[in-house]
Amino acid sequence: MTGLLRTPFDRAQLKNGLIVSVQAPEGSPMRHPDVIAAMAEASLRNGALGVRLESPEHIGAVRERCPDALIIGLWKRTWAGSSVYITPRWHEIKAVWAAGADVVALDATDRVRPDDERLENLVSRARTELGAPLMADVDTLANGLRAAALGCDWVGTTLFGYTEATAASSPPAWDLIQPLREQLPTATALICEGGIASASSAAEAIQRGADAVVVGTAITGVDLQVAAYRRQLDMQTG
Template sequence: MVVDSRLLRGALQGRLIVSVQAPQGSPMRDPSVIAAMAEASLVNGALGVRLESPEHIGAVRQRCPGALIVGLWKRVYPDSSVYITPGWEEMRAVWAAGADIVAIDATARHRPAGEELACLIERAQRDLKVPLMADVDSLENGLRAAALGCQWVGTTLLGYTEATAELRPPAWELLPVFREQLSPETALICEGGIASADQAVMALEKGADAVVVGTAITGVDLQVAAYVGRMGAGR
C-alpha cells in the first residue's frame, strides 16, 4: 500500500482538519456550498477536510484537486445503529469519489447484515488498499481498530453510542491513555466537542496529533439555532 505522506503521524502534528458537513434539509448541504466552505478552510491553513457523502467528496475534489480529504458516508440501516461508512458498499463509494482516507465506525456494535469489522478492514486493505480512520468510542475499540490495521484512531463517537451515552465529548480522559498505548505509527485524532481554539490546543497537549473541528467552524445551522434558542430563553 502506498500511503500519502500527509496521512502519516508526523505530518499531522499540531494540525487542524475541518469537518465540512451540513444536516439533511439544510440549504448549506448543496455540493457547491460544501466545496466553497472546504476551500475557505484549506486556504486559511487547515491541513484537510472531513466530508460526508460521495457527492460532496467529488465536489471538493473537483474544486480543490490537491485537498487532503477524509471521507465518510452516513447511511442508516434498520438492523444496526452503525451509520458512519457502515459497510463495503459505502467504503468503496467514498474511496472512488476521491477520499484520501476513509473514516469508518470501528465500535463494537452490531453492523448492518452482521458484517464483521475485521473482515471489512481486511477487504478494504486487500481490494482497495485504502488508509482508514477508525471512529471509536472507547480505548478498547480504538486499540482493536489500530491492531486490525487502521492508520488513524479518532475519538469521534465518544458520547454517541449506547455504551457511552452518559459521556460528553471532548474525550479529555481518553487522549493521554490512547497516546500511551497506541503504537508510535498510529495517529491519534481528537474529534468531537471541540468548541474553541483553546480547546483544540488542550487536545494537542493531552496527546492528540491533530484535531477535527466541525460545528464550531462550519455548523451554521446548529450554531444559529443555538444562539436563537438561548436568546429566546433569556427573554
C-alpha cells in the same frame, strides 16, 4: 475521480494539524455540493490541514474544486437493526474511496453492523483490495486499540459520548486521549474529534496527546450554531 494523496500522512505530518469537518444536515441549503466545496476551500486557504466530508457527492465536489486537498471521507447511512451509521458497509467504503477520499473514516465500535458485516473483514478488504488508509471512529479505549490492531492507520475519538456504551459521557474525550496515545502503536495517528468548540479546546487536545484535531460545528455548522444562539436569546426575559 480519485484522490491524489492515497497514502496516509504519518504522525509527523499531522502534528498540530486542524482538520475541518465540512458537513450540513439533511434539508439545509448549506448541504449543496457547491456550498460544501466553497467552505472546504475557505478552510484549506486559511490553514486547515485537510477536510472531513460526508457522502460521495460532496467528496467528488471538493476533489474537483480542491484537487490537492487531503480529504477524509465517510458516508452516513442508517439501517434497521444497527446503530452503526458512519460508512457502515463495504459498499459505502468502496463508494467513498472511488469518489476521491484519501482516507476513509468508518465506525470502528464493537456494535452490530448492517448485514452482519464484521469490522475485521472490512478493514482487511479495504487494505488488500483498495489500498485505502482508514480512520477508525471509536468510542472507547478498547475499541481504539482493537482498530489499530486490525490495521486502521488513524484512530479518532469521534464516537465518544455517542454510543450506547458512552451515553453517560460528553465530548470532548479528554479522559480517552492520554490512554490511547500511551497504548496505541507509535505509528498510529490519534485524532481528537467531537465537542471541540473553541481554539483553546483544540489546543488542549493537542496538549493531551492528539496529533490533530477535527472541528466541525464550531466552524462550519451554520444551522446548528444559529439555532443555538436563537435558543439562548429566547431564554432571556425582560
